[in-house]
Amino acid sequence: MPARMNTSDIRLHARGLSKTFVLHTQGGVHIPVFDGIELKVASGECVCLHGPSGAGKSTLLRSLYANYKPDAGEIRVRHDGTMIDLLMVEPWEVVEIRRRTIGYVSQFLRVIPRVPTLDIVAEPAIVNGVASGEAHAAARTLLSRLRIPERLWSLAPATFSGGEQQRVNIARGFIVDYPVLLLDEPTASLDAANRQTVIELINEAKARGTAIFGIFHDEEVREAVADRLFEVGKQPLRKTRLSATAAEAAARCQPLLLRPVTTSITRRQRNTR
């Protein structure tokens, strides 16, 4: 962990973030996920989002990528030298911020039919102005490092194994030197050698100054890359008022609502450093 965090190096700072899912098609059941949380990440730092399954780690990461809209709060991200609130900008600016500033490696590759693997990996570099030849060379380097056999590079990854698709997704996320990178379980279905490669890619990105929020299932990976942990699911959740119909539906959907509510202040303080 860096001894002191230089505040001028903060790349992303989220404050007061709250998210409750409302299942309109299931009687309006409310699923509170997090409430009033604050987290930040500096250049060259990797913060691990940690917590049990269902705690809200992926929801938080998707919110930081503006895939989900939080109910409250702000997400300030350094874009072109200025801190911009991701929740206040126009949709075209979100696209720009995603193109140049925030990269996101989802747990599963969104497979585009008929597009060869090499083009899928090169594409984020090309849309950032890198010449096609250079982008494809970088894509080949990453695919080799991640042990995708060369005979697969000209094929669309629809038929690839889970681990192969995940490695294509990782190559796509690392081909651009994003200032901020969000990683959702990038090593979940990888073998030891490829896990090690991902650890190296993450540490190389940190050395270049990339600020990373990551979810790492694997303790070995966490140990190797994380500077600190941010515990998700330990923050107190406000009681959500349910309508009568929603309360009835909630009774029918008990397991969805069985989320532990904690009032631990110390945990929360630890998280909002």
Ligand SMILES: Nc1ncnc2c1ncn2[C@@H]1O[C@H](COP(=O)(O)OP(=O)(O)OP(=O)(O)O)[C@@H](O)[C@H]1O
């Ligand atoms: N799109 C959605 N609509 C409704 N509820 C959702 C949605 N996405 C997640 N949830 C709910 O939000 C809660 C948190 O889910 P999330 O996927 O963020 O957990 P997680 O910490 O990433 O879990 P895991 O470690 O299993 O991946 C869960 O109770 C889940 O059912």
Ligand SMILES: [Mg+2]
């Ligand atoms: Mg998840």
